Amino acid sequence: MDMWGRRPILSFCQLLSGVCCITVGLLMESDDFTEIKIFLSLLGKFGAAAAFAIVYVYTAELFPTVIRNQAVGVCSLVARMGGMLALSLELLKVYWVPAPVFIMGCVATVAGMFALLFPETLGQRLPETIEESADIGKFSKRGFCECNFFSPMKIFEEELREVETPEKQEK
Numbered sequence: 001m002d003m004w005g006r007r008p009i010l011s012f013c014q015l016l017s018g019v020c021c022i023t024v025g026l027l028m029e030s031d032d033f034t035e036i037k038i039f040l041s042l043l044g045k046f047g048a049a050a051a052f053a054i055v056y057v058y059t060a061e062l063f064p065t066v067i068r069n070q071a072v073g074v075c076s077l078v079a080r081m082g083g084m085l086a087l088s089l090e091l092l093k094v095y096w097v098p099a100p101v102f103i104m105g106c107v108a109t110v111a112g113m114f115a116l117l118f119p120e121t122l123g124q125r126l127p128e129t130i131e132e133s134a135d136i137g138k139f140s141k142r143g144f145c146e147c148n149f150f151s152p153m154k155i156f157e158e159e160l161r162e163v164e165t166p167e168k169q170e171k
Contacts, residue, residue: 005122006058007115013051014112020044021105025098048108052079061121064133 001009020040027033027040056072063071092099119137127133 001054001057001122005120006054006061007118007120010051010054010058010118011112011115013047013054014108014115015047016112017044017047017051018105018107018109018112020047021101021108023105025102025105028098028101044105051108051112055079058118058121061124061126062119062133062136064127064130066129 021044024037024040024044027037055075059072059075060068086100086104089100089103092103096102121136124136125132127136
C-alpha cells in the first residue's frame with residue numbers, strides 16, 4: 001500500500017473478488033472445471049479479505065480527526081450489517097443455485113469500480129478538519145497506478161540518527 005497507493009490496490013482486490021465470484025457462479029451448474037472453480041473461489045476469497053483489510057486503513061485516512069473514530073465505527077457497523085445481510089442470500093438458492101455467489105460478485109465488482117473514483121491518500125497528511133477532508137487528493141500529481149520506490153533507510157532516517165547519536169557520544 002505504501003508503494004502503489006490505497007485506491008488502486010483496493011479497486012484491484014474488489015474487482016478480482018467480484019470477477020472470480022461471477023465466474024464461479026456461472027460455472028457452478030456445471031460438474032466440470034472443479035479445480036478451476038476451487039481456484040477461483042479461493043482467489044475471490046483472497047481478494048475480499050485483502051479489500052476488507054485495506055478498507056479499514058483507507059477509511060481512517062479519509063475522515064477528519066474530529067470524526068475519525070465515529071466514522072470508522074459507523075463504516076464497521078455497516079460492513080457487519082452487510083455480512084449479516086449476505087447470509088440471507090442463501091435463501092435465493094431455491095430459485096437459482098449460483099444466485100448468492102453471483103450477486104456477491106456483482107456487488108464486489110461495482111464496489112471496485114466505485115473505488116476507482118476515491119481520492120488517493122498515499123503521501124497525504126491526515127485531514128484535521130472537514131474542509132481538509134473534502135480536499136484530499138485534489139492537488140495530488142500522483143497517477144492512478146504510479147509506483148513509489150523508496151528506501152526503508154530514508155523513512156527511518158531521523159530515528160537512525162537518534163540511535164547513532166548516543167553511541168557516538170559514548171565513544
